[in-house]
Amino acid sequence: MAEGVNFEELVARYYEPLYQFAFSLARDESDACDLTQQTFCIWAAKGHQLRDTSKVKTWLFTTLHREFLGSRRRQTRFPHVDLEQAEPELPVVSPAEISRHDTAHVLATLARLDEVYQAPVALFYLQDCSYNEIAEILQVPLGTVKSRLSRGIGRLQELLGGDATPPRAEPTHL
Amino acid sequence: MNANEAKTILLLYRPGTADAEDPQIAEALALAKREPELAHWLEEHCARQAMLRAIFGQITAPAGLKEQIISEQAAQAMTISRQRRNTIFASLAAAAAVVTLLIVFSSSWLPHRQSDDNTLAVYQNQMAGIALRGYAMDLATNDPAQIRDYLARNKAPSDYALPEALQKAATTGCAVEGWQNVKVSMICFRTGKPLPPNQSNDMWLFVTDRASLKDAPENGQHRFATLKGLVTAVWTQDGKVYLLGTEGDESTIRKFL
Numbered sequence: 001m002a003e004g005v006n007f008e009e010l011v012a013r014y015y016e017p018l019y020q021f022a023f024s025l026a027r028d029e030s031d032a033c034d035l036t037q038q039t040f041c042i043w044a045a046k047g048h049q050l051r052d053t054s055k056v057k058t059w060l061f062t063t064l065h066r067e068f069l070g071s072r073r074r075q076t077r078f079p080h081v082d083l084e085q086a087e088p089e090l091p092v093v094s095p096a097e098i099s100r101h102d103t104a105h106v107l108a109t110l111a112r113l114d115e116v117y118q119a120p121v122a123l124f125y126l127q128d129c130s131y132n133e134i135a136e137i138l139q140v141p142l143g144t145v146k147s148r149l150s151r152g153i154g155r156l157q158e159l160l161g162g163d164a165t166p167p168r169a170e171p172t173h174l
Numbered sequence: 175m176n177a178n179e180a181k182t183i184l185l186l187y188r189p190g191t192a193d194a195e196d197p198q199i200a201e202a203l204a205l206a207k208r209e210p211e212l213a214h215w216l217e218e219h220c221a222r223q224a225m226l227r228a229i230f231g232q233i234t235a236p237a238g239l240k241e242q243i244i245s246e247q248a249a250q251a252m253t254i255s256r257q258r259r260n261t262i263f264a265s266l267a268a269a270a271a272v273v274t275l276l277i278v279f280s281s282s283w284l285p286h287r288q289s290d291d292n293t294l295a296v297y298q299n300q301m302a303g304i305a306l307r308g309y310a311m312d313l314a315t316n317d318p319a320q321i322r323d324y325l326a327r328n329k330a331p332s333d334y335a336l337p338e339a340l341q342k343a344a345t346t347g348c349a350v351e352g353w354q355n356v357k358v359s360m361i362c363f364r365t366g367k368p369l370p371p372n373q374s375n376d377m378w379l380f381v382t383d384r385a386s387l388k389d390a391p392e393n394g395q396h397r398f399a400t401l402k403g404l405v406t407a408v409w410t411q412d413g414k415v416y417l418l419g420t421e422g423d424e425s426t427i428r429k430f431l
Contacts, residue, residue, distance in 0.1 A: 011243050019235035033239055040243050103232045125223075125230040130192055146186060153185045157222060 007052055011040055013157040014060055017126065021061060022121035025068045027107050035071070039064040065119055089166075109159045117152030124149055176214045180205045188227070189220050196197060211358040224321075231333045237424060238400030241295075245401055249299040291409075292354050294389045294397075294408065294415075301417055302401040304351060304360070305378045311347035311362060314374075321361060329356040331381040331414055340418070341428045346375040365420060365430075377420040377430070383413065390415045398424050407431060 014047065018039055022032035042063050050059055056062045110118055117136055135145040175183075180202035186194050187203070194200060196247050206212045244365075313324045325332035330350040343363045352356040361384070362375040369376055384390055390410050398406045406419040407427045420427055 007247060008244055011240055014241060015240045016235050017175060019239060020233040023233045024230065029236060033242075036235070036239065037243050040247065044247050103229050104228065106229045122230070124188070125187075125227050126233075131186070131196070150182060150185050150406065151197070154182075154228075155187075160226075 005047065005056060007040075007044065010043070010056065014057065018060060018064055021119075021122055022064055022066065022068065024107055024126060025065075025118060026071075027104075028075050031071070035064055035067055038067050042067075046163065055136075058133060058136045061123070062139060068119075068140055087142070106160065107171060110156060113152055113157060117148050117155065118147045120145055121152040121156055124153065175201055175205055177205070177209055181215060184216055184219060187216075187220075188223055205408060236400070238405070240399070241399035242401055245295040245299045248293060248295040292386060292388050293379055294330070294387050294391075295414075296419060297353060298386055298401055298406055298408065299379045300353065301351070301358070301360075301378075302406065302419055304406050305419055306402055306404060310349065312349045314347040316345055318345050321345060324348060325330075325350065325359045329382065332359065332361040334359065334379075334381045334414060334416070335353065335411055336379075337431050339377070343377065343430060351380070353382055354386045356383050358382040365426075377418065380417040380419075383412055384410055384415050385413075387415055398427070 015036055019032055019036045022039075023029065026035060028033050037047045045061065047056075047059075050056065065073055104114035110121060113121065120134050123137060131142060131145055131149070134149070135142045138145065140148075175386045183198050183202040184206070186196075189200050194203060202392050203216075206216045225416070268395055291374060307357060313321065315321060322332045330348045343365065346362045348362060348397075349360045351360050358380050361381070362378065363377040364375050365377050367376065381419075393406055393410050395409060399406050399408075400423075401419060404419040405422050405424055405427050408415065409431075410416070418427060418430060420430075
């Protein structure tokens with residue numbers, strides 16, 4: 001384990017934000033607990049390889065995200081549905097009604113976004129992560145993060161009934 | 175930059191964060207100060223952002239998750255430690271005589287194991303595992319006196335003090351378990367809720383000597399945790415540590431304390 005990092009202190013500091021991130025992706029308490037626990041389990045086994053202790057937070061979030069993607073790949077019971085295909089089912093809600101949405105509804109709406117937008121948007125709203133941190137966690141270039149955030153947030157607010165600016169077409173290099 | 179471009183950029187703006195330091199966002203914010211329509215849009219957008227952040231912020235981890243992570247890790251570390259020791263042990267077995275191995279085993283391995291593993295987290299984890307993964311009751315009876323008598327005859331803690339509510343719960347039997355070379359009394363109960371045909375009890379009390387744990391709670395304190403789907407309460411009284419576990423949540427177990 002990285003020197004100077006106490007496991008219990010690490011858990012106490014990050015289990016809640018990691019769980020929030022996991023839940024926003026998995027939308028299931030049990031899966032979110034498993035992802036959080038698995039992340040710390042991997043830390044216990046491999047954390048010593050991290051030399052820069054200032055990167056612990058991004059390391060943990062990156063690991064959790066990878067685990068989530070890995071678990072999604074193993075699952076076949078959640079077929080992918082393109083937003084365009086799901087368009088007729090999208091909720092029609094006025095902007096003022098955003099405040100009436102509960103977490104479950106917002107997360108269900110988040111899940112309707114393309115997978116590449118879900119994690120950046122969740123990190124954006126949950127952790128107040130800077131754009132650079134989100135880029136580090138997701139291991140994509142800063143420009144890609146901004147593009148995905150812009151498109152993801154725009155789409156999320158659109159689905160929730162906000163009058164956000166219609167998202168730009170994402171650059172083809174993403 | 176026109177107003178539409180500014181809106182696209184400001185989608186990424188979160189008031190109260192360092193986002194405003196981004197040059198593009200700073201430029202878009204400056205434009206919003208000059209253009210009332212954009213300013214109005216920005217005001218509504220910020221309100222939406224704040225609401226969404228609040229909604230995301232409502233996600234809370236289940237009670238006991240932190241303790242479960244720490245406990246599981248402690249148990250895993252113990253297993254790895256044991257596996258490593260077993261490997262060393264096997265190498266020694268190939269190279270030395272049985273008598274020598276016994277001396278090594280009794281003089282160094284056991285005391286070392288005891289000093290490393292005697293934390294409450296490991297104890298909780300092991301006892302929860304016993305309760306959940308199956309066990310054989312040494313004595314099946316609903317007579318509390320017979321249970322105490324059996325435990326006393328087997329030199330396990332028998333002079334335990336049960337909370338008033340737990341005294342009213344139906345006992346179903348007991349077993350003697352081991353922990354750090356110290357005996358642990360396991361008393362089995364039924365909470366009264368319907369059980370599957372092959373299950374005779376759904377609540378377990380483990381009692382052991384306070385000295386076998388280096389971090390047992392102080393007298394009068396109750397510590398709650400969720401382990402492997404069991405909610406547990408631990409407390410210390412008169413030199414003994416009590417660990418009560420059942421399925422449910424903290425409110426379930428509090429009814430018996």
